[in-house]
Amino acid sequence: MKKRMSKVLVFMMLATMVCANAFAAGGAETKARDTKTINLWFWDQNGEEVYKKMIEEFEAENPGIKVSMTVIPWADYWTKLQMALPTGTGPDVFWLNHPNAVSYLPTGLIMDLEPNKDQLKFENFNSIYYEPFVYNGDRYGVPIFFDSVILYYNKALFDKAGVAYPTDSWTWSDFLAAASKLTIKDKDTTIQYGTVVDPDMQSGVSNFILQNGGMLYSPDRMSLQIDTPEGREAAQFQLDLIYKYGYAPKVSEMREITKPTMFQSGMAAMVIHHTGILRQFSEVLGEDLGIAPAPQQKRRASIYHNLAYVASAKTKYPEEVMKFMTYLASSRHAEILSSVWAPCYNGGAEQFYAKYSYLDTKYIVDTVNYGYPLPISGKNAGPVYTLLNNEMDKIFTQPKLGDGFAEVQKIVNAEINK
Amino acid sequence: MIKIQKQKRISVGFFVLALVAIITIIPFFWIIVSSFKTYRETVQIPVAFFPGSFRNLDNYKELFERLNFLSYYKNNIINTIGITVPQLFLSSLAAYAFARIDFPGKNIIFMSLLLALMIPIQMILMPRYKLILDMGLFDSYLGIIIPSIPSVTTTFYMRQQIMSLPRSLDESAYLDGAGHFRIFWSILLPLCNSALLATGIMCLVFSWNDFLWPLVVINSTDKYTLSIAVANLQGQHLTKDNLLFAAAVVVSLPMIIVFIISQRYFIEGIALSGIKE
Amino acid sequence: MQLKRKHKDWMVAFLFIAPVVLGLYIFFLYPMAHSVFISFTEWNHLNPPQFIGLKNYQRLFNDPTIWLEFKNTLFFAVVSVPLTVGASLFLANALNKKHLLGRGVFRTIFFLPYVVLPVITAQVFMIVFNSRYGLVNGVLRLLHLPQPMWLSNVMLTKFVIILVTLWASIGYYTVILLAGLQNISPQYYEACDIDGGSWWIKFSRITLPMVTPQLFFCLVLAIINSFKMFDYIFVFGKSNVIVRESIRTMAFGIYERGFTYLEMGYASAEAIIFSVIVLTVTILQNVGQKHWVHYN
Numbered sequence: 001m002k003k004r005m006s007k008v009l010v011f012m013m014l015a016t017m018v019c020a021n022a023f024a025a026g027g028a029e030t031k032a033r034d035t036k037t038i039n040l041w042f043w044d045q046n047g048e049e050v051y052k053k054m055i056e057e058f059e060a061e062n063p064g065i066k067v068s069m070t071v072i073p074w075a076d077y078w079t080k081l082q083m084a085l086p087t088g089t090g091p092d093v094f095w096l097n098h099p100n101a102v103s104y105l106p107t108g109l110i111m112d113l114e115p116n117k118d119q120l121k122f123e124n125f126n127s128i129y130y131e132p133f134v135y136n137g138d139r140y141g142v143p144i145f146f147d148s149v150i151l152y153y154n155k156a157l158f159d160k161a162g163v164a165y166p167t168d169s170w171t172w173s174d175f176l177a178a179a180s181k182l183t184i185k186d187k188d189t190t191i192q193y194g195t196v197v198d199p200d201m202q203s204g205v206s207n208f209i210l211q212n213g214g215m216l217y218s219p220d221r222m223s224l225q226i227d228t229p230e231g232r233e234a235a236q237f238q239l240d241l242i243y244k245y246g247y248a249p250k251v252s253e254m255r256e257i258t259k260p261t262m263f264q265s266g267m268a269a270m271v272i273h274h275t276g277i278l279r280q281f282s283e284v285l286g287e288d289l290g291i292a293p294a295p296q297q298k299r300r301a302s303i304y305h306n307l308a309y310v311a312s313a314k315t316k317y318p319e320e321v322m323k324f325m326t327y328l329a330s331s332r333h334a335e336i337l338s339s340v341w342a343p344c345y346n347g348g349a350e351q352f353y354a355k356y357s358y359l360d361t362k363y364i365v366d367t368v369n370y371g372y373p374l375p376i377s378g379k380n381a382g383p384v385y386t387l388l389n390n391e392m393d394k395i396f397t398q399p400k401l402g403d404g405f406a407e408v409q410k411i412v413n414a415e416i417n418k
Numbered sequence: 419m420i421k422i423q424k425q426k427r428i429s430v431g432f433f434v435l436a437l438v439a440i441i442t443i444i445p446f447f448w449i450i451v452s453s454f455k456t457y458r459e460t461v462q463i464p465v466a467f468f469p470g471s472f473r474n475l476d477n478y479k480e481l482f483e484r485l486n487f488l489s490y491y492k493n494n495i496i497n498t499i500g501i502t503v504p505q506l507f508l509s510s511l512a513a514y515a516f517a518r519i520d521f522p523g524k525n526i527i528f529m530s531l532l533l534a535l536m537i538p539i540q541m542i543l544m545p546r547y548k549l550i551l552d553m554g555l556f557d558s559y560l561g562i563i564i565p566s567i568p569s570v571t572t573t574f575y576m577r578q579q580i581m582s583l584p585r586s587l588d589e590s591a592y593l594d595g596a597g598h599f600r601i602f603w604s605i606l607l608p609l610c611n612s613a614l615l616a617t618g619i620m621c622l623v624f625s626w627n628d629f630l631w632p633l634v635v636i637n638s639t640d641k642y643t644l645s646i647a648v649a650n651l652q653g654q655h656l657t658k659d660n661l662l663f664a665a666a667v668v669v670s671l672p673m674i675i676v677f678i679i680s681q682r683y684f685i686e687g688i689a690l691s692g693i694k695e
Numbered sequence: 696m697q698l699k700r701k702h703k704d705w706m707v708a709f710l711f712i713a714p715v716v717l718g719l720y721i722f723f724l725y726p727m728a729h730s731v732f733i734s735f736t737e738w739n740h741l742n743p744p745q746f747i748g749l750k751n752y753q754r755l756f757n758d759p760t761i762w763l764e765f766k767n768t769l770f771f772a773v774v775s776v777p778l779t780v781g782a783s784l785f786l787a788n789a790l791n792k793k794h795l796l797g798r799g800v801f802r803t804i805f806f807l808p809y810v811v812l813p814v815i816t817a818q819v820f821m822i823v824f825n826s827r828y829g830l831v832n833g834v835l836r837l838l839h840l841p842q843p844m845w846l847s848n849v850m851l852t853k854f855v856i857i858l859v860t861l862w863a864s865i866g867y868y869t870v871i872l873l874a875g876l877q878n879i880s881p882q883y884y885e886a887c888d889i890d891g892g893s894w895w896i897k898f899s900r901i902t903l904p905m906v907t908p909q910l911f912f913c914l915v916l917a918i919i920n921s922f923k924m925f926d927y928i929f930v931f932g933k934s935n936v937i938v939r940e941s942i943r944t945m946a947f948g949i950y951e952r953g954f955t956y957l958e959m960g961y962a963s964a965e966a967i968i969f970s971v972i973v974l975t976v977t978i979l980q981n982v983g984q985k986h987w988v989h990y991n
Contacts, residue, residue, distance in 0.1 A: 039637065045485075045650050070639050073649035076630075079954055082740035083547050083634060089556055103957070107741045252847040255934035256825055257463065260656050265463040276655055284458050383956040393936040432796060435789055439804045442862065444830065445819045446807060464828035508714045515711035519704050527716060529981065534723035535919050536973040538946050540953060541966045542726030544740075549721065568718025571916065575871065578908040581990040582878070598707045616874035620867060627812050645812060652814070659818070666815040673810045674803070681799050 036317045038324055040069040041091035043077040050340050057336075058327050065320045078382075085109050085312060092315040093324060095307050096141060098132045098374045102381030104310070105135035111311035114138035116322055120329045129344040132373060133308045141308025142329045143344035145337060148304040148367035149207050149294055152263060152281055153270035156288040157182060157192070166270065166292035168363065172211075172237060175295040179247040182269035193268045194247035196259050197238045199392035201375050201385070202303050203259075203273045207294055208234040210301030210372055221378035224388070224412045227405035230298075235401050243399035251396045274305070275342065275364050282356060293363045304371035306344050377416045384415050453477055453664035460659040477664035487668055490644045493559070494626055494672075497643060500563040501625040505572055506618050510610070513576035514602040518588060528577075531570050543634055550635060561635040562643075566625060572617050579613040580606055615683055623673050644669045727970070734963035744960065751964035760948065761965065765972075768944040772921045775857045779921075780913050782861065783868035788902060790869070791876045802873070809866035817930035820859050821846075846934050849941045856927045856942070864920070868913045875909030876902065907988040915980055922973050925950055945969045 040051065048071060055067045070091070072080055078100065084090030086109065096104060104110055113120060117139065122130060125143045133141030151166055158165055163181050166174070179194025198204030206216055214230035217223070225231075241248040248254075254262065260277055262268040264284045272294050281289050294302055309328050311321050327333060334345035342352040342364070353361030377384040391411055395404035448467075452460065455469040456476070481487045515521070516528055546565060555561035583606055591601045607614070629645035636642060648665045651657065734751055736744035755761055789795070790802050808816070823830045824845040832842035845851045883901045892900075903910075925946035932939025943951075945965065953962030 044653060046653070068638065070637055071650055073633070073646065073652060074654040075649065075652065076633055079543075080633060083544055084637070086741060087548065087551060089551060089637065103739070103741060109741065252844065252935040253826065256821070256844075256846060257827065258656070261461045261463070264458075264461040267463045274655075280656060284461060380957075386955050390936050397935075397937060431789060435795075435801060439801055442808065443804050445816075445823060445862075448819055448822065448830075449811075449815065465822070508718075512712040512715040515708040519708040519711075521705045521708040524708075527712070529978065530724065531716065531719050532915075532977055533727065533970070533974060534719045535916075536922075536970040536977070537723075537727050537730060537966055538923055538925075538949050538969070540950055541730045541963055542723065545726035545729035546722055549725070565718075565722040568715050568722060570719060570723075573715050574915070575909075575912050578912045579875075582908045598704070598711070602711075612874040612877045616870045619870065623810055627810075629812075648812060649814065657818075659822075662815065662818065666811060669812060670807075670810045674807060677806055677810070678799075678803055681802065 035064055035066045036320050037066045037068050038093060038315075038317060038320055039091040040067055040324075041072055041077075041081070041094040042069070043072050043074045043095060045071050046340055047071075050336050054327070054333060054336050057332070058324060061327075062320075062323055065317075065323065067324060085314075088314050090312055090314075092317065092321050093309055093311050093328070095144065096133070096310045097307050098305055099376045099381040099385045101133050101141065101308070102376060102378070105133070105140055109313055110140050111313045111315070111318070111321070112138050113140055113142070113311070113325070116325070119322065119326050122329075124329065124331070124346050125344050126346065126368060128304070128368070128371065128373065129306045130308065132306075132376075133310070141310045142325055144307040144309055144328075145341035145343050146304055146306035146349075147275040147342065148364060148371055149203055149272060149274050149302045150364055150367065151270060151272050151292045151294045153290045153292065154263070154266060154268075154285060154288055155290045157266060157269040158290075161269070165290055166295070168293045170292065170295040172208075172295050172297045176241075176245075176247075178270070179241065180245065183245075183247045185246075190246060190249070192266070193249050193262070194270065195241065196254055196262055196268045196271045197241050197248040197251070197396070198254065198259055198272070199238075199251060199389070199396040201389055201392065202305060205235060205238050205392065205396075206375055207272060207301055207303055208238060208297075210303075211294070211297045211299060212237075213298040216372070216375040217377060221376065222416060224377070224409045224416070227409045232401055232405055234297075235395070235405065239396065239399060239401060242396075251393060255393075274303075278356070278364075279340075282359070287358060289359065291359050291361070291363055293366065300370040302367040302371050303374055304367060305374040377412070379416050380418060384412060387415050388412050449663045449666050452660055453667050455660045457658050457660050477660050478668070480661065481665055481668055485647065487644070487647060487665070489640060490642055490647045491672075493641055494644050496559055497562050497566075497628075497632070498622055498625045500559065501566045502618060502621045504567045505569050505621055506614060508567065509569055509572035509617075510576045510580075510607060510614070511602065512573050513580055514598070514606065516573070516577045517580035518585075518601075518606075519598065531573065534570050539630060543630070546631075547634055555635075557635065557637045557641065559641065562628075562632050566628065566631065569621065572621060575617050576610065576613065579610050583609055611683070615680055619677060619680055622676060626673055627669075730963045731967055733960055734967050736960045738959040739957040740959060747960065751961045752968075754961065755964050755968065760943070761945075763941075764943050764945045764948040767942055768922055768946070770853070771857065771860075771924065771944060772918055775860050775921050776914065776917045778857065779861050779864055780868055780910070780917050783865050783913065784872055784906075784910065786865065787869045787872035787876055788898065790873060802869075805869055806866035808863045811863070813863070813926045814930075816859065816863050817927060820855065820862075821930065824855055846931055847938060849938050852931055852935075852938050852942055856931055859927055859931075860921070860924060864917075868917065871913060872906060872909055875906045879905045904989050908990055911980075911984050911988045915977055918976060918980070919973055922946065922969070 040055075042051070048069075051069050055069060059066060081090060081094065096110075114137075120142060122139060129143035129146060130139050130141055133139060133143075151170075153166055155165065158178075161181050161184075163178050166178065175195075182192065182194040183190060184192040200206075201216075209216065209226060209231045212230045212234040214228050214234055215225050218225050226235075238248075242250055249257075249262070249268075257267070259268075259271055259273060260280065263271045263273070264281065278291075293300065309325060311318075311325060315321050329345075331345060331348075334343035334348035335351060337343045338348055338351035339355075342349040349365055353359075353364065375385075375388075388408070391408040395401065395408060398404070451468055454472050454474045454477070456474065459466060459469055516524060550556055550561045550565070553561075553564075555564065587605055587609075588601050591605050596605070627645055628643070629649065632643045633646050633649075636646070644665075648662070648669060651662050651665055733744060735746060735748060737747050737751075738744035786805060790798060790805070792798070795801070824832075826832055826842065826844040826847070829845075831845070835842045843851055845855055879902065883905075884897055887897050887901060922944075923946050925944060928939070928942055928944055928947045929950075932942060946969070949962045949966045949969065952965065953959045
C-alpha cells in the first residue's frame with residue numbers, strides 16, 4: 001500500500017512538472033510573436049542544413065522577420081497541408097509539386113505571384129519550370145529544383161562483361177544488345193539483370209513511349225492518349241525485356257526489392273531513373289557510377305519534374321512573405337541549394353553537377369532540350385496520377401500488352417472527368 | 419494446509435515456449451544488427467545478416483547529433499506522462515461508476531462510448547483539429563494531451579476489472595461509513611494493481627508511439643514526437659534502412675525498460691485479501 | 696431516505712463519469728457526427744463541402760469494390776481474432792506458472808513486438824518475407840522446399856498479414872489476460888491438485904471461467920481492431936497492385952478514397968457503414984456476454 005502511494009505521489013509530481021512544461025511552452029510562443037514569423041514547410045530532411053543556412057542569411061538581412069522551417073514526412077505532407085491551409089494554420093511558404101499544383105491553384109488558397117513578377121524576376125528561370133504553376137495566365141510558383149530522367153550504369157559490371165559504355169547515340173537496339181550481355185543466370189535464377197523495367201510514369205515506361213514518338217496526354221491534358229501504335233510498341237518492348245528475353249525482373253520482384261536497391265547492389269547493370277537519386281547512387285557506387293542519356297528511338301525524350309515554392313494566400317504577413325520569396329528566387333538561394341539539389345535557377349544546375357566531376361553530368365543538363373513534363377491530367381491530377389500508375393502496374397504483369405492501353409485509357413479518362 | 423513445493427522445472431512446455439519465443443524475437447535481432455550497418459550494407463543483395471562492424475555507431479550518432487532525437491525524447495515523455503496519469507485516474511473513476519453504481523442511462527451511455535472506437539481515426543481528424551484550434555490548443559503539448567486522455571479502452575478494461583471484484587467489499591466499507599470515493603480509492607482500486615499496471619503500460623506504449631494526432635496538431639519541429647521523427651526518415655524516393663532501424667531501437671528502448679522494471683510490481687498470487695472463502 | 700440516497704448516488708455517478716464521457720463525446724463522437732454530415736457531401740479537403748444528399752450511399756451500394764472490401768474485412772476478423780486471442784490466452788496461462796524458468800524473460804520477449812512502431816514492423820517483415828533474400832525463403836531453401844513469392848500471391852499475403860498482426864498484438868492481449876489470471880486465487884488450483892485434476896480440468900473449470908471478464912474485453916477489442924487494421928494491407932500490398940486490389944479491406948478503402956482520391960464524402964459514407972457494422976457486432980457481443988461471462 002505504501003509502495004503504491006509513493007508511486008502515485010511520484011506520478012503526481014511528474015504530472016505537475018509536465019503540466020508546467022506544457023503551459024510554459026505556450027508562454028514562449030507568445031513572446032516570439034513580437035517578431036514576424038513566417039513558416040516554411042517542406043518534406044525532405046536532406047534539405048534541413050541548407051535551409052538553416054539560407055534562413056540565417058535571410059534573417060540577418062531582414063531583421064524583424066523570422067523564418068521557422070518544418071520538415072513534414074513525405075507520406076503525410078499533403079494530409080497535413082489539406083488540414084492546415086483551409087483553416088489558416090498552415091505554412092506561409094511551402095513546396096508544391098506538379099500533380100498537386102492542379103488541385104491547389106484553383107482553390108484560392110495560393111497567392112498569385114504575378115503582381116510581384118518584377119521583384120521575383122522569373123526571367124531567371126526556364127519557362128518549363130514555372131509553367132505547371134500557372135493558373136489563368138498568372139504565375140503562382142517560384143521554381144526550386146528539378147530532376148529529369150537519364151540512364152545510370154554500373155561501370156564495373158560493364159567492364160566485367162566486356163560491354164562498351166552507353167553513349168549519347170544509343171538507340172533501343174544498342175540498349176537491348178547491352179542488356180543481353182549483362183544478364184547473368186545461375187541455373188534457373190537470374191543473379192544479375194541487364195536492366196530494370198518500371199511501369200512508373202516518371203522514371204519508366206512513359207519515357208519509352210515518348211522516345212518512340214507516342215504521346216501521353218492530349219494537349220489540353222483532359223484525355224490520356226497512350227493507346228497509339230507507337231505507345232503500344234514501346235510498352236511491348238518493355239514487356240519483352242521482362243518476359244521474352246528475361247533481361248529485366250518481373251515488376252513484383254522489382255517492387256519488393258525496389259529499383260534503386262537493385263541498381264546499388266549490383267543486381268542490375270543499368271537503369272533508367274530520375275536524377276533525384278544521383279547523390280545516393282554516387283555515394284554507394286562511387287567511381288563505378290556512370291550516366292548517359294536515356295536511349296533514343298525515333299527521338300530523344302526524358303521526363304522532367306520540378307518543385308516550386310508557393311505562398312499561402314491567407315498569410316498574415318504578405319510583405320514579409322514576398323521578401324522571403326524574393327530571396328528564394330535569387331541566385332544566392334540557388335548557390336546554397338546546389339549543395340544538395342539541382343536548382344532550376346539558370347546556371348544553378350551546373351553548380352550542383354560540378355560536385356560530380358567524374359560523371360558526364362552534361363547529359364543531365366542537356367535533357368532540358370528534350371524534356372517532357374511529368375504526365376499529369378488537367379483535372380483531378382493527384383488521384384489520376386496514382387490511378388494511372390496502378391493501372392500500368394497491372395498491365396505489366398502480363399507478357400503481352402493486348403488491349404492493355406485501351407483499358408487504361410478508358411479507366412483514367414473516366415477518373416479525369418469525374 | 420499442505421504447502422506444495424514446486425521447484426523451477428524445465429518441461430516439454432518450456433521448450434515449446436522457448437522455440438516460439440526465439441521465432442518471435444528474430445525480427446528484433448534483424449532490427450538491432452541492421453542498426454549498426456552502413457547504408458551500403460543494407461543495399462547489398464543478398465542482404466548480410468551481420469553488419470561489417472558492431473562498433474559502427476554512426477547511425478546512432480546521426481540520430482542524436484544531426485537529427486535531434488534527444489529533444490524528441492523530452493516531448494514524448496511530456497506527452498506520455500501527461501496522458502497516462504490522468505487517463506488511469508479518470509478512467510478508473512468512470513469505470514467504478516459504471517461497474518458499481520446504478521444510474522439512469524448507464525448501459526446506453528457505456529455503449530455510446532464504445533462507438534468512439536468504431537470509426538477509422540483519419541475520418542475524424544479534421545473536425546477534431548478545428549476543435550483544438552477553437553480551444554487555442556493548436557501546436558501545443560496540451561493539444562496532443564487533452565484529446566488523448568479520454569479512453570474507451572482503459573475505461574472498459576477497468577470496468578471489467580472492478581465488476582469482477584466482490585460487492586461484499588463495497589458493502590462492508592459502506593457499513594463503515596465510506597462514501598463512493600472512499601470505496602473507490604481506498605478499497606477497490608488497490609485491489610486492481612495488476613490491472614492498473616497492465617493497462618497503464620498499454621496506455622504508456624500507445625501514447626509513446628502515437629503518430630497521426632501529434633502530426634496533425636504540431637507545426638513546430640521542436641515539439642515533434644519520436645514517431646514523427648521516424649516517419650521523416652522515410653523519404654520520398656528511398657528510405658535508409660540502417661537509420662530507420664537505429665531509430666527503431668532508440669524509440670522502443672525506453673518502453674522496453676519500463677516494461678522490465680514494471681515486472682517486479684505484478685503482484686503474485688492472492689490479490690484479494692480479506693475475502694472469506 | 697432511500698430516494699435521497701439514490702439521487703445522491705446518481706449525482707456522484709455522473710460526476711465520476713463526466714470527464715471521460717464529456718471528453719469522448721467532444722473529441723470522438725462530435726467529430727463522428729461531423730463525419731456523418733460529410734457523408735452527404737462531396738468534399739476534397741481544399742474546397743468547402745458541397746451537399747449532394749444520398750448520392751454517396753447510392754454509389755456505395757452499387758460499387759463492387761466495397762463488397763470485396765467487406766468480404767476481406769470479415770475474413771481477417773474471423774480468422775485473426777480467435778487465433779490472436781486464443782493464442783494470447785494459452786500464452787498468458789503458460790506464463791502464469793510460478794515455477795516456469797525465465798518467466799520474466801519470456802514475458803518481456805512476447806511483449807516486445809507490441810512496442811515496435813507499426814511502420815517498422817511492416818518494414819522488417821517485408822524483408823523477412825522477401826522472396827529472394829528473405830529469412831523465410833532462406834530457411835525453406837535449406838530445407839529444399841519451394842520458395843514462393845509471398846507477397847505476389849493473394850492467399851500467402853493474407854497469411855503474412857495475419858501472422859504479422861498476431862506477432863504484433865499478442866503481447867497486448869497476453870499482458871491483459873495475465874493480469875486477469877493473477878487475480879485467480881491459487882487456492883482453487885491447489886484444491887484441484889488435491890482432487891487430482893488434470894491440466895485441462897484446471898484450465899477449463901477454473902482459469903477460463905474466472906478470466907471471462909478480461910476475455911470479453913479482449914474479444915471486443917480484437918474484433919474492433921481487426922476491422923480497423925489497414926497499415927499492413929497498405930505496406931504488404933505495395934509490391935503487387937493486383938494482390939493489393941484483392942486483399943483490400945474497408946479500412947483501407949476508406950483511407951484510399953479519402954486521402955488518395957480525395958473523395959472525403961464517399962469515404963465518410965463508407966466509414967459510417969463501417970461503423971454501423973462494427974457497432975452491430977459489438978452490440979451482439981454485449982448481449983451475448985450474459986451467457987458466458989462470469990463476474991464475481
